[in-house]
Amino acid sequence: xxxxxxxxxxxxxxxxxxxxxxxxxxxxxxxxxxxxxxxxxxxxxxxxxxxxxxxxxxxxxxxxxxxxxxxxxxxxxxxxxxxxxxxxxxxxxxxxxxxxxxxxxxxxxxxxxxxxxxxxxxxxxxxxxxxxxxxxxxxxxxxxxxxxxxxxxxxxxxxxxxxxxxxxxxxxxxxxxxxxxxxxxxxxxxxxxxxxxxxxxxxxxxxxxxxxxxxxxxxxxxxxxxxxxxxxxxxxxxxxxxxxxxxxxxxxxxxxxxxxxxxxxxxxxxxxxxxxxxxxxxxxxxxxxxxxxxxxxxxxxxxxxxxxxxxxxxxxxxxxxxxxxxxxxxxxxxxxxxxxxxxxxxxxxxxxxxxxxxxxxxxxxxxxxxxxxxxxxxxxxxxxxxxxxx
Numbered sequence: 592x593x594x595x596x597x598x599x600x601x602x603x604x605x606x607x608x609x610x611x612x613x614x615x616x617x618x619x620x621x622x623x624x625x626x627x628x629x630x631x632x633x634x635x636x637x638x639x640x641x642x643x644x645x646x647x648x649x650x651x652x653x654x655x656x657x658x659x660x661x662x663x664x665x666x667x668x669x670x671x672x673x674x675x676x677x678x679x680x681x682x683x684x685x686x687x688x689x690x691x692x693x694x695x696x697x698x699x700x701x702x703x704x705x706x707x708x709x710x711x712x713x714x715x716x717x718x719x720x721x722x723x724x725x726x727x728x729x730x731x732x733x734x735x736x737x738x739x740x741x742x743x744x745x746x747x748x749x750x751x752x753x754x755x756x757x758x759x760x761x762x763x764x765x766x767x768x769x770x771x772x773x774x775x776x777x778x779x780x781x782x783x784x785x786x787x788x789x790x791x792x793x794x795x796x797x798x799x800x801x802x803x804x805x806x807x808x809x810x811x812x813x814x815x816x817x818x819x820x821x822x823x824x825x826x827x828x829x830x831x832x833x834x835x836x837x838x839x840x841x842x843x844x845x846x847x848x849x850x851x852x853x854x855x856x857x858x859x860x861x862x863x864x865x866x867x868x869x870x871x872x873x874x875x876x877x878x879x880x881x882x883x884x885x886x887x888x889x890x891x892x893x894x895x896x897x898x899x900x901x902x903x904x905x906x907x908x909x910x911x912x913x914x915x916x917x918x919x920x921x922x923x924x925x926x927x928x929x930x931x932x933x934x935x936x937x938x939x940x941x942x943x944x945x946x947x948x949x950x951x952x953x954x955x956x957x958x959x960x961x962x963x964x965x966x967x968x969x970x971x972x973x974x975x976x977x978x979x980x981x
Contacts, residue, residue: 725780830888
């Protein structure tokens, strides 16, 4: 495999050529931009000493609107379509379209949205040097740090800032701004050591592949959640389970979790021999034998490789086994929420294979005997047993 070269810094390269064209020498231009002289000489050599006619634009994330999308917005807007209709045609959020029109249609535009002008304004806005709010506002930084010390999540802090200073929008932050400030360290205004206060404790953000870039993991095609019986969405019957694995340190150990959508009843399955597809199938089969037939209607899992034997588990359920779409954890929200509760007893930094079945039953009982607001302050165990009896 060929070795990848350094990533081109197109903004710096463009500024370097602008300085040269204004009469600044190579050494001085490199000094002003904070790059090595060899880099400047290399850029000149690659172009024969002459500035390129047009530097290529840096590739941008799909999070941002492209020029083509802005032209489509302008065309559809001229046709009189509403924001939601435009967003649907672009496969974007209505708030994205609304924000785009508000930001890039100024008073002197006379209410006309110009796509080329909007794209230029957006690019200039990105280039504008800005200091982070948390670097400039010491009181705001102190408030955010204080809440992080109390182990509040960035989303909780963002909501708190709006309540604390309702008439000070300049002190309002979204949770993503707080995350970025943490991971950028001094540049963002917060100490990186505060990342230990996050629930993940992760000092660096993990880069993840997009869902459509992941290779298929099942030899036998799985049944997608779209084909799951509609009654499952109603949460009116017991026996519709959501499942997943929670892993331990370095993902070397795991425990399987099952939660009933109707009652939030939890069942934990020990995996002392590993969490491959065969081990998960064998252990789940043993655990499910404890339940009566009317408590086994469906199972919904994600597309993890541990569910490669889904076709062998399907006969255990009246309506079969279903998998959620890739990178869509909200389609199994009950299970994701339950896994968050379980992390209090099964931390990710530990070896989960040491927990015996008896220890896992004790954790189950702790959760299943706890009153839940979503159940009208009834316990999962009470609701699960009552539904089976009925």
